[in-house]
Amino acid sequence: MELGRRIASRLTEATFERVAAVGLANAERNQRVIRHSILELAEASLGEGNSAVVVAAGPSLHRRRSLERLKASAFTGTIVAVDGALGACLRHGVTPHVVVTVDPHAERIVRWFGDPMLVAPPRDDYFRRQEMDPAHAHDEIMANRVLIELVDRCGPGMKVAIATSAAPAVVDRCEKAGMTLYWWNPMYDDYDRPGSLSRRLHAMNGLPCLNGGGNVGTAAWVVTHAVLGKTRVGLLGMDFGYVPGTPYARTQYYPELRELLGDGFAEAFIHVENPFVSETWLTDPAYYWFRDVFLEMAGAAGCETFNCTEGGILFGANVPMAALETFVAGGGRP
């Protein structure tokens, strides 16, 4: 087995190590501000019909002009966006019904909502390096200022499906922007096992536990079908990979892979042929794990899922690829 796939096979356990302690600490701190359960979203009026689009923050979102096309399509269903895609949505005049956020990082995630505390470019080059929102790569401070204004203006019309693992800075920012927060617990472990953290967390705050599949994009898809009850879901910007030709240094986990593997870091990257666009995409162990998990979960989901990303590495028997316009028109089955 290739090195990248070998690493990917160990990331279920690694993710627990990464997020459990900080996520639980944040859950305790957030306890005092929890007012709504995510289950209340099932009763809310969020677009028409049984179709929904989940907007993730992969590079195809910009490359394929997916948001311009979504707006032009006059789609009337539900729009669910991940936190990292919120800025792009608002800049293109697309206001999501629901924004999903989960990562417990103390400083990074608030930037997706516009960080009022950011006055100078930080030492952390995460936003300059990665591909998720190119606006941040060009001029972080200006992009942040514009985003603050947009989120402040549109906030009262949006709902946030927020995990109890979210950092207090994210909670504070969403509340101050007038968003309504609907809470859920990340499922950390098997709730049937003795001493389960998920069970203890549920006992503490009474909120449902959601199986998030490793990343916020998959979590948004789970919210869309398992909470909102949508039976036809289209995915945008769900690449789980990097555009062909992307330098390794501009990939999300580059510093970590370099530290772990030294000069042999490139061996951890995996190349995947996408037959829909006839391109070979680059991916890393984390994204490859997200893909495997998504395909496994899609087989058990009570919805039809169509990947309208037009790029990336997410495709399989339960996740056919389709053009966005085909999905909006009601088609998409192979």
Added chain:
Amino acid sequence: MTEFLKGNYELTVKIEEPADEAETSATEEFEKKALSRLGGSICFVRKKGFLWNGDTPEK
């Protein structure tokens, strides 16, 4: 293994098994720590459905 195999000769080198074990454990610890930085934002729990709300039926 040493409890099952007995040699009928003397070894000229000294085998320090506990040191190897300590080294393996340090390597494992490094790998665990390094891998944790490659993990995702949220866990995935195999075969436990999408949503669990305590005693209410799974969705």
